[in-house]
Amino acid sequence: MxxxxxxxxxxxxxxxxxxxxxxxxxxxxxxxxxxxxxxxxxxxxxxxxxxxxxxxxxxxxxxxxxxxxxxxxxxxxxxxxxxxxxxxxxxxxxxxxxxxxxxxxxxxxxxxxxxxxxxxxxxxxxxxxxxxxxxxxxxxxxxxxxxxxxxxxxxxxxxxxxxxxxxxxxxxxxxKPSYPITGKLELDVSQNRAAGTTARPTAYFTSDNSAFGTISLVVDGNTVYTSPPQLFGSGQTAVSLQWKTQPTDQLSNHQIQAIANLYNDKFTANASITTFSSVKTVSILQPIQIDVIADKNGHTIANPKVLYSSFKNDGSMIFQVTAPDGTCVIGGTKDCLVQSSTFGLPGQMKSITIGDHIYRVRYSGSDNPLERFSITSVDPIIGQWKVEIDSTTNLLQQAQAMGDVVLKIKYEAERTPFISQGN
Missing domain, CATH: 2.60.40.10 (Immunoglobulins)
Structure with missing residues (x-):
């Protein structure tokens, strides 16, 4: 010792x-x-x-x-x-x-x-x-x-x-040089982001002469990242920043600011980011109303792009998924657009058209021990959807299965790149 x-x-x-x-x-x-x-x-x-x-x-x-x-x-x-x-x-x-x-x-x-x-x-x-x-x-x-x-x-x-x-x-x-440091700072950032992911804004500093320093990213008053010291030449210099957003189930608005620290001079640019939960989990016991995520002013923050669900099947049950217009998307009857597994098809999926909306459906089939499906689209998947489990033998078993099964809705951020101009 x-x-x-x-x-x-x-x-x-x-x-x-x-x-x-x-x-x-x-x-x-x-x-x-x-x-x-x-x-x-x-x-x-x-x-x-x-x-x-x-x-x-x-x-x-x-x-x-x-x-x-x-x-x-x-x-x-x-x-x-x-x-x-x-x-x-x-x-x-x-x-x-x-x-x-x-x-x-x-x-x-x-x-x-x-x-x-x-x-x-x-x-x-x-x-x-x-x-x-x-x-x-x-x-x-x-x-x-x-x-x-x-x-x-x-x-x-x-x-x-x-x-x-x-x-x-x-x-x-x-x-520090003898000449004054003049220039402007801009911040390029996507305004909407899934909570728990890493935002990577880009700051642009434009000047007529050379300077040396750092650029910091401040979120809600807290510095979350500072770039390594570097040379800013005449013209425009891009600097990548980053911020690991915190997971949350709530829609949250964050004020962000880029600060260029060049000797004793500071240049700032301001913007805002709204974070949202990228996955919602909903019981299938009732019809499910799916909407875009919007802020209090009605601006779209995120769009529902993927529907997914699964359950352990003993061979006597089958999914039945119904679109908002009443079309049977997945099910065991002849009027359903997808009746069996898509795993043997190109890309293991089947493209279907309902109205002017194209969906891509992946389905395991009812004979799979883990029956599951996913529905994706390049357009928002909205409206009232019904996800049910039909049983050919036991209505009580059907009700119990539906009580344990959920639909997962995955949202993607509305793409709204934003460049703020500071001083």
Whole structure:
């Protein structure tokens, strides 16, 4: 057991865990954010368990890369933030684990969009950690005067005594330009969506000059997604956003807003999304009135496109499905359009026409232990439908079966793409 005291004012701290297996020493590092009185941290080194690809253990490893603008707060470089450089230096640090002595450490940087081979370098200060002779903290600072707008890309490069080299991931941060940022933000989104699915709106930022930043999606006042920091060139730039909607049985309206964070400038675009339950389950004991899902103003939100039902059949019962105009769609009598299984037909379905409406029917047949059907159409399936179970032997059994069977109605969103224009 290891114990260490922590200042009550600390908001975060670093932990390094070392494990020796044979002649090899493995290290794992992690930044711990203080959010409570206790927390379980897993430092299992997955690389040493199971069948793993060959790893060069003599190569230095880089982790826990952080940046700090001026004298501000250290932030993980892998974290999505809206921080940017404006006349202040950028300090970058990292932890290095290497089995042989670290001989060289430099911070590399280049203006985003420039040829990556023309990077600049800054020597990094190397400080050995007292707990081990194979781990170091390195720190380097890029002067503000060498960083050019719209953004700078930076990464750590290290070498050890064994002649092995490693580069960290490449990170980016905005550098505020001297020119003003002008432009407009638009949001392309389908206004109707089945609850529990993922909405993927697209934001479009149009500008006459280059900028760097993120676009966030805010739903009902809560930020649900922020895009990775990126370069917005002159002209129009599209950014994909996403939002996992919550399941609900109710019709729900949500106010959404896209916010482009470009240095200290913000551009917004607003829209709304209505979510609905994509499946309704209804008892077949009574005729079923099927309608579109509409909002309080009568605007169509979703259309019924699929009807489905099933029950366990002992061989003495059969579905009878009747359309709103009285046409027998599925049943055992000669006037029914579908009387037997469609599974041997092309596509395992039969197309039927009632009035000017075309339906596609899939039916298992009454001799199937799980008798089932589905009716689909490209047009809304509306009106009063009857789904019954006929029995050739036992009326009581028929009534019991109908009491246990339901019709499932699947709805599809009314397609109403919407582009909002903000400021």
């Amino acid at each position: 290891y114990e260490a005291s922590i200042d009550p004012n600390e908001k975060s701290f670093e932990i390094l865990a070392f494990e020796q297996i044979g002649n090899n020493v493995y290290s794992q590092g992690q930044t711990i954010e203080v959010n409570g009185c206790q927390q379980t941290i897993d430092f299992t080194n997955e690389q040493v368990s199971g069948q793993q690809p060959s790893i060069d253990l003599s190569t230095p490893k880089i982790f826990d890369v952080k940046f700090m603008v001026g004298n501000g707060t250290k932030v993980s470089s892998s974290e999505i933030t809206n921080q940017y450089v404006d006349g202040k230096p950028l300090t970058v640090s990292g932890i290095i684990s290497t089995p042989t002595q670290l001989t060289h450490a430099e911070l590399r940087y280049i203006t985003v969009g420039h040829n990556p081979i023309n990077y600049g370098t800054v020597a990094m200060e190397v400080t050995p950690l007292p707990i081990t002779n194979s781990t170091y903290i390195i720190t380097g600072t890029i002067p503000s005067e060498v960083m050019q707008s719209p953004a700078v890309q930076y990464w750590i490069h290290v070498e050890n005594q064994a002649g092995k080299r490693s580069d960290s991931y490449q990170y980016s941060i905005g550098v």
